[in-house]
Amino acid sequence: MVLGLIGLVFGFLSVPSTVEEASEILASHEEHHSSGEEASHEEANFVDEVRQEHGYSEHAMAQDKDLGHDAHEDGEHMEHVLHQMQAKPWSAAFVAAFFFMMIALGTLVFYAIQTAAQAGWSPVLFRVMEGITNYLLPGSVIVLLIVIFAGEHFYPWQNHELVAEDSILQEKSGYLNFPFWLIRGIIYIIGWNLYRHFARKNSLAMDDAEDLKPYKNLFKYSVYFLAFFIVTESTMAWDWFMSMTPHWYSTLFAWYIFASIIVSAVTVIAIVTVSLKAIGKLDFVNDSHLHDLAKFMFGFSVFWTYLWFGQFMLIWYANIPEEVTYFILRIQEYNPIFFGMIIINFVFPIVILMNSDFKRVSWFVVIAGVIILVGHYIDIFLLVMPSTVGPYWSFGITEFAALLFFLGLFILMVGMGLAKVSLRPKNNPFLVESEHFHY
Amino acid sequence: MSSHYEAPIREPLILGEKSYHDISVDVGAPILGKANKSWWIVFSIALIAFLWGLGCIVYTVSTGIGVWGLNKTIGWAWDITNFVWWVGIGHAGTLISAVLLLFRQKWRMAINRSAEAMTIFAVVQAGLFPIIHMGRPWLAYWVLPIPNQFGSLWVNFNSPLLWDVFAISTYLSVSLVFWWTGLLPDFAMIRDRTKSPFQQKIYGILSFGWSGRAKDWQRFEEVSLVLAGLATPLVLSVHTIVSFDFATSVVPGWHSTIFPPYFVAGAIFSGFAMVQTLLLVMRKVVNLENYITIVHIEFMNKVILLTGGIVTVAYLTEYFIGWYSGVPYENYTYLSFGAATGPYWWAFWALIICNLIVPLTLWVKKWRRNIVWTFIVALVINIGMWFERFDIIVICLSKDRLASSWSMFQPTFVDIGVFVGTIGFFFVLFLLYARTFPVIAQAEVKSILKSSGARYKRIRESGEDLAGTAADARTSKYAERTSLASASNAADTYHQSTVHADALVDTEAKKSEIDLMLAKIGTYDPATQTADDLKKISGVGPVLEQKLHQLGIYTYDQVSKMTKTEYDLLDEIIDAFPGRAERDDWAGQAQNLKQ
DSSP states (O other): OHHHHHHHHHHHHHHHHHHHHHHHHHHTHHHHHHHHHHHHHHSOOHHHHHHTOTTHHHHHHHHOTTTTTTOOSHHHHHHHHHHHHHHHHHHHHHHHHHHHHHHHHHHHHHHHHHHHTTOSSOGGGHHHHHHHHTTHHHHHHHHHHHHHHHGGGTOGGGOHHHHHHOHHHHHHTTTSOHHHHHHHHHHHHHHHHHHHHHHHHHHHHHHHOSSSHHHHHHHHHHHHHHHHHHHHHHHHHHHHTGGGSTTOOOTTHHHHHHHHHHHHHHHHHHHHHHHHHHTTSOTTOOHHHHHHHHHHHHHHHHHHHHHHHHHHHHHHHHOOHHHHHHHHHHHHHSHHHHHHHHIIIIIHHHHHHSSTTGGGOHHHHHHHHHHHHHHHHHHHHHHHHHHHTTTOOOOOHHHHHHHHHHHHHHHHHHHHHHHSSOSSOOSOTTHHHHHTOOO | OOOSOOOTTSOOSBOSSOOHHHHHHHHHHHHHSOOOHHHHHHHHHHHHHHHHHHHHHHHHHHHOGGGSSOOSSOOOSHHHHHHHHHHHHTHHHHIIIIIHHHTTOTTHHHHHHHHHHHHHHHHHHHHHHHHHHTSOGGGGGGGSOOOGGGSOOOOOTTOHHHHHHHHHHHHHHHHHHHHHHHHHHHHHHHHHHOOOHHHHHHHHHHTTTOOOOHHHHHHHHHHHHHHHHHHHHHHHHHHHHHHHHHHHHSSTTOOOTTHHHHHHHHHHHHHHHHHHHHHHHHHHHTTOTTTSOHHHHHHHHHHHHHHHHHHHHHHHHHHHHHHHTOOGGGGGSSSSHHHHHSTTHHHHHHHIIIIIIGGGGGGSHHHHTOHHHHHHHHHHHHHHHHHHHHIIIIIHHHTOSOGGGOOOOOOOHHHHHHHHHHHHHHHHHHHHHHHHSOSSOHHHHHHHHHHHBHHHHHHHHTTOOOTTTTOOTTTOTTHHHHHHHHHHSSSOOSOOTTOOOTTTOOSHHHHHHHHHHHHHHOOOOTTTOOOOOGGGSTTOOHHHHHHHHHTTOOSHHHHHTOOHHHHHHHHHHSTTSTTHHHHHTHHHHHHHHHO
């Protein structure tokens, strides 16, 4: 709860700053865009250098309709830039909101996997996981509100004039139309939160239950939820992320986002576990449990890298104009963080968590965890920003304030979720096995 | 590993009243016994299929690839389909041994050996196809990056086909090492149990002189873990690279980024289906139903359900994104409306029905635990996964970007013959394996006997003591008493209070044996019983009576229950008159005195 209170204070402090910053940016976008535009053309052209082909990336990006470079007239171009500038605070809020929502969602998925797999090591951590998922309800509603109200700032296909000129977008309108898209978003949120509600209910009922009924219910709901999630995660990724650049597509995209979700979630579970253990609330959790969490952090980091590489390699290898712009833009305009992210998300976890003894040292795990979280925040940043604001990105007060606000809200909700009931579950059929767990 | 405690809710993984020795006997039986008739029948069929395939291969190599049904548009079809099919099947083995080891799944122990064997045999079949397809297999070494003096050209490192060469050969070697490492203690078990000097020699060599010392076990476990860590990324990488073959180069301009993880999931899916096919038969033929139980089958079905679900989502994604992309060419790829209604509609629907619809029945617990249905589903999935590869290659190629070159593929008898031949070869290898290798990793199964064996679960849940339960009548002469002791001695495992034998026995082991003896013949309770005059038994004098008292023997009733084993123990402890008790038939005398 102490942590929660601090979070609340943080949260309150950061709310006005987001709003202020948002309006400030909006007010001054006219000044910004002229300088921003110049800068983008002067930047060192990484892609061209690598390919030894002058003007390659310029040409490739010019081909891409999503980037709006086809509008050569100055007025139209300016309009586009203005549009991207306006999208910036929305994007900043979305990146942070989604980042924390996905942690809660990923934790829920991890929890469901543990119950469905009848894992014997993890039941001692179930209350911790349930506490983290307490953020899911507010978090997911905020995310949904952001994507709804961001509208055309994020999703060009919602602009009827644009669609009218674009035959490809017209073909897609069977899927990419506002009512259907909205219904889908609502379905995701209702489905996820329903599972969270019933899972928590049955988990608490288990404490006083005399038979296995709540346990069996929980198991059943977990399996159904996982089946529901594996589909909605894909469509969610297409709806909220891929359709930001509606001409671009990649079949792996949704699973790539899932990798980011799950690795961040496990990392947060580990960090929360370590902090609660440090204040003496989790005496029944031993370092074997921590070891296993750290193994998952390690494993999912490698998994994320695998998917990242799979997607990157295939798009780079095929070099199809419609697809390759996605990476050209990111390499060109976001070069340091694009490659930095891979080092943070792959090299660091590998090096830090390779040694099995280190996985049992709590401060080591926390350091690795913070690095992983930073890396995956950048990952989400890179999913959203290039698609919405193009080259006019920065990490300024808006982004930082959004991050702080949602961090505060997250800590508050998680703290509330953790404080409500005893952190030690009772009567879970695998609990004793979990308490005895020693590897 | 972890302690022997296991949640009672978990179902036992080893059925029947199995002791440690039972496991050795059951696993060793197929190797030490003779093959039955059904083995010879199946083996002959497999051998004929293999020889037929061999003939087709010889015909292909001596005549040329033209004997296959390939044409200008569809330049590879059955060969690459079969290749990927076999590689995919090979995936389950390493997944079970490596990934499930890392996840500490106990049920893997009963099936990992055969799954790994299957992996190796399947990869061998897979490797044949690219070599035959080369046309001049004696130049196969040209795929290696060797200097031009050997007559080859420098290989093209940009091609995923070359990466395949490295990935699959690495995979084969690591799987082989992994498999063999696990086999060492089991080979040693066969070496120690066989009576034939020839087998002793062979298995002695195969087991690399395994001695069973603690140091051996420690190294064994470390190596297993390291190999599991190495094999896990390898499993992923092999099929990832196989998927690159198609994701980058089937039809120029078409590719799909989901291929790497989706191929891996599909490979596990098909591999588990093949494991089911083989093990459902094998458990029956070599009487291993107590080790490969319905629980194992259900777990494997759950893995099939999970990987099948992932594959389903991947199919839907492929289909959806194909439409979503708005690219008209996508309508000619294997998962599209065009494919579903085009000339290869039957292949498309075979894929959908076999891989998506039929496995859905496994959601029902009753069907998941039905052996016949499981077998049918496994066969259907094997067929479906063959069609998946056929569809990806042949459907995609049949309508490439140039409408004038569109074409269909017609397999010749040679195509079919080679494929059937590899199936035959696979079964020949597997059947030989089933007769000469310990098909269950008995050393590993023994490590979970106490936690997951039905017998131990029963003993633990009834609150009895586990002490002495590991002994077996065939390996220890005190075993009979051991089991009795555990029955009567549950509450107090410490030595009997009526025994004051410190002068006679010096070791704890001896004391335990005395306890065991008393457990069988009954203990003397001074509070309720009166001591009989043991001197009335002929051959027992005052000194001997005193010694018997020290051992806790006071009554005729106790003496009357003695048998040869007890006499032997007495002889050991009181070595004054070897064989006397038996000669004088103390038990018979005491029986008479009792009345």
